[in-house]
Amino acid sequence: MPKLFTEEMKKDYTIIAPTMLPIHFGMIKKVLAQYGYHLEFYEGDTKEMITEGLKNVHNDLCYPAIIVIGQLMAALKSGKYDPNKTALMITQTGGGCRASNYIHLLRKALKNSGYDQVPVISVNMSGLEKHPGFKLTPGLIGKCVLAMWYGDLIMWVSNQCRPYEKIKGTTQAVIDHWVDYLAEVSSTPKFLGMTKMAKQILQEFDAIPKKVVERVKVGIVGEIYVKYAPMGNNHLEDFLIQEGAEVVMAGLSDFMMYCFSNKKIDHDLYGHNGWGLIGSQVGYKYIHYMQKKMIKCIKNYSSFRVPTDFEKVKALVQKFMGVGVKMGEGWLLTAEMLELVESGVENVICAQPFGCLPNHIVGKGMMRKIKEVYPNSNIVAIDYDPSSAKVNQENRIKLMLANGLESIHLKNA
Ligand code: SF4
Incomplete structure (x- = not known):
């Protein structure tokens, strides 16, 4: 039985998660803070993380498993966190691939390194594991989806600015400003006003002076x-x-739509039914609706490709x-x-x-x-x-x- 993350732990534990998308994850960290979770990303030396990963994961396993587990183990060993007040977080896709099983490799690594007391929270939408102290409530999911939407929008348009900017660093400055601002207002109704917010974001990126090349x-x-x-x-x-x-x-929303689509494919090919199918169809429709909204905003308020x-x-x-x-x-x-x-x-x-x-x-x-x-x-x-x-x-x-x-x-x- 894995060590659970309890409601008691939620009060004063630091949760360390692997990094992936800097723009999106900065906002998600703030959203989680509103729900009482203290999330941290450990940014250390990449070589040290790979070495740590190779010490703990067999080298014939997927490279993402090596580097992600290495990052989390390096964080624990960095001395920055009290292992008695720290939890780790990792996703489980719920699909047939090994990504559903990274969590077990991580627990084995913790055991072998003497960190048995550290709970590992699984983030999954397929009911694989539940922890009493971490609940994916509809409100939390909704806010994370919004953070993903803003993250995708900023990533999409900033990629069309950075190589053309006349003054080096201007695009990054606009990214930083919006990530900070969105994180700050993520607990207010302003965060929900996607069209209004998108218009301002797009206009600011559009206004960056660019070379014609x-x-x-x-x-x-x-x-x-x-x-x-x-x-x-x-x-x-x-x-x-x-x-x-x-x-x-x-953007990340394409991957989400892919995951949701697969439930329907399982239904069509193998006759899978149940709440998972209904939930994924609702999820797909919502994220697709949001993608169409993004396309419309980009078309209406900017000169960027959609x-x-x-x-x-x-x-x-x-x-x-x-x-x-x-x-x-x-x-x-x-x-x-x-x-x-x-x-x-x-x-x-x-x-x-x-x-x-x-x-x-x-x-x-x-x-x-x-x-x-x-x-x-x-x-x-x-x-x-x-x-x-x-x-x-x-x-x-x-x-x-x-x-x-x-x-x-x-x-x-
Ligand atoms: S897709 Fe599957 S096999 Fe490939 S890296 Fe991810 S978990 Fe490993």
Whole structure:
């Protein structure tokens, strides 16, 4: 029986969670604080975290498991937190992939390192584990979904500003301002006024002075952790911007819609029913409604490109594979590559973590097929693992960028 996080603990425990999306997680931390949870992210040295991960997790396991568990164990060993007043938090996807089982690896690591007293809270929507001191109430879920929406909006438009800014750092300043402000007002009704808030956000990003230059647009797809987490992908976004490219990356809400869609797919293919199906259909409709609202706001209040409606993304992939392929990022990964290429972003990096068989199939495994249908696509798979040399990853990316630049020259010739 795992050690539970009790209501008593909620009063004075610090909860440490892994980092992934800096913009989104900053707001989510504040939302959780309103509900009485003291959440912290431990930002230490990446090498130290990988070393810690390798000490505690077998090296043939998924790279995200190694790095996430390494981060949490390094936090506990840092001396910054009292292990008798600390809990850890980790997600369980509830799918068939290993991500549902990282929690057990983490508990084993805690036991082996003498931290048996530290409870691990599971964040899941599939009823896998419950803790009396941590409740995903409708109010908390609703606020987190809103934080995700604002996070996706800021990430989407800031990616269209950063490579073009005339004064270095102006985009980051606008991001920081809005993340702080949204976190501050997340307990007030202002936070709920999405359209009004989006209008102000969009206008501020639009007003950033920008150079008129053509950049190579590079889409990033892949396993969710290495796709988004700077620590997991050796700061891929920063590297691309430094090399003069514009990053294009779908938001977290696409992943949520993918997860919700899969319940319906299970129903259609295998006859699964029950409350999970009803809940996921409601969840899908709500997040899709919010995505449409975001598209409308971007169209109405700014000059930025809009994200593609998820229904269209889902339809695209069905010409290439069945949606029953849903282990790991499953059909979503292929769908995102297709959506990028269809929308004119022909250069795509597919971030592949070591040990991730499902995403190799729907990522690397689909590249040839995509290339046959879209001969101009320029897709490259980049492997991430504890020992891969950053310089090798960057050289492969530089080669891809050179091809992308050549295509621009040919088009403009
Ligand atoms: S998607 Fe890949 S990295 Fe994630 S748990 Fe599954 S196998 Fe591991």
